[in-house]
Amino acid sequence: MSSKRPVRRPGPARLRLLAASAIVLPLVLTACASDDDIDLATYVEDxxxxxxxxxxxxxxxxxxxxxxxxxxxxxxxxxxxxxxxxxxxxxxxxxxxxxxxxxxxxxxxxxxxxxxxxxxxxxxxxxxxxxxxxxxxxxxxxxxxxxxxxxxxxxxxxxxxxxxxxxxxxxxxxxxxxxxxLAGKEMQIGRYYLERREYIAAVKRFRVVVESYSDTRHVEEALARLTEAYFAMGLASEAQTAAAVLGHNYPDSQWYKDSYALLQSGGLEPRESKGSWLSQAGRAIIGG
CATH class of the missing domain: 1.25.40.10 (Tetratricopeptide repeat domain)
Incomplete structure (x- = not known):
């Protein structure tokens, strides 16, 4: 014998209630929608x-x-x-x-x-x-x-x-x-070290300018700063060579005049050492 209970069909009153609900539900949803709701159709590009x-x-x-x-x-x-x-x-x-x-x-x-x-x-x-x-x-x-x-x-x-x-x-x-x-950046850092008497660090920066940026306007000052740094370190030959390369390429510049005066204050004068890296780098400089 089956134990299943018969399915009850809704009566007339229940049917009327369901029908009313079906009509009211869309109205409720419409009422809940605000003007700010996103219309997905607007996302379809023209x-x-x-x-x-x-x-x-x-x-x-x-x-x-x-x-x-x-x-x-x-x-x-x-x-x-x-x-x-x-x-x-x-x-x-x-x-x-x-x-x-x-x-x-x-x-x-x-x-x-x-x-x-x-x-x-x-x-x-x-x-x-x-x-x-x-x-x-x-x-x-x-x-x-x-x-x-x-x-x-x-x-x-x-x-x-x-x-x-x-x-x-x-x-x-x-x-x-x-x-x-880039050369100007190297000079800016080099001057920073020079002012603080960190001569080795300063020389490295000025050397980059002379060797890698010899076609820029900063090479003239770089040679003068090298003269100054080497002179302060007591490296006479390097200071004289830096000044000599500077004078060869920029004989009328104020940087050369200042470097020449600095060497003279120590009883020195510009003299190029052919074996120096400065002498070799000087050949690539396009001076005024």
Whole structure:
């Protein structure tokens, strides 16, 4: 014998209650919804033709509306990836971010372009934007010079990979400036040690300038400071050689006059020792 109890069907009153509940429930849900609720339909992006988005980006760029231009170029890349317009939008987006001061975004976009399209005509331009973005972030010599180093690395790569590019000349100008910054940083640290009579540490810094940054404006002072440091250490031959190299390359400079007077105060005069590292480094100096 089955022990199951029969299923009771709802009576007329129960059916009426259920029907009323079915009507009321949507009304309650609607009433609970506020104006601030998120409509998921708004997250469906309006897909537009690639050329339309790209041209809108250019129009905004020409009008100086950089944020709007960036948004349009990003939309091209997002909606039409790996298309010809996406390729163009990537490099133009890098430029727009650079103009807007979004240097890291410009660097990322430029590097991505060069990685994906290294053989296109715009690759050198993308590399140039990366270099400019680093260049714009170079700080005073009293601060870290990481961006100066990155500027040199990026611009030297441009010159090497795209030697016929129209951006080479300016890239070389930016390289010279960044190298001057690095030399200036070495000088700033060297002077700090010199003032505290930490002569060995000072000499190391000034030597870096003479050997690695001989084409910068700081080499003249570096030679004078080496004369001063060696003289203070009692290393007469090194002091005389530093002054001699300074006089050979910058005979009319005040730095040489001061160095000459310093040596004379000790009964010395400039005399180059051919076996010195200074004598060898002096051959690479482009003096005035």
């Amino acid at each position: 897909i537009q033709p690639a050329d339309t988005l790209y041209n809108q980006g250019l129009a905004n760029l020409n009008a100086g509306r950089m944020k709007e231009a960036i948004a349009k170029f990003d939309a091209v890349d997002r909606q039409h990836p790996y298309s010809e317009y996406a390729r163009k939008a990537m490099v133009m987006g890098a430029f727009a971010n650079y103009r807007q001061g979004n240097y890291q975004e410009a660097i990322n976009a430029g590097k991505r372009y060069v990685s994906l399209y290294p053989s296109t005509e715009d690759a050198a331009y993308a590399q140039y934007i990366v270099g400019l973005s680093y260049y714009r972030q170079i700080r005073d010599v009293t601060q870290d010079q990481a961006d100066a180093r990155k500027t040199i690395q990026t611009m030297e790569e441009l010159v090497t990979r795209w030697p016929e590019s129209e951006y080479v000349e300016d890239a070389q100008t930016k390289i010279r400036f960044a190298r001057d910054q």
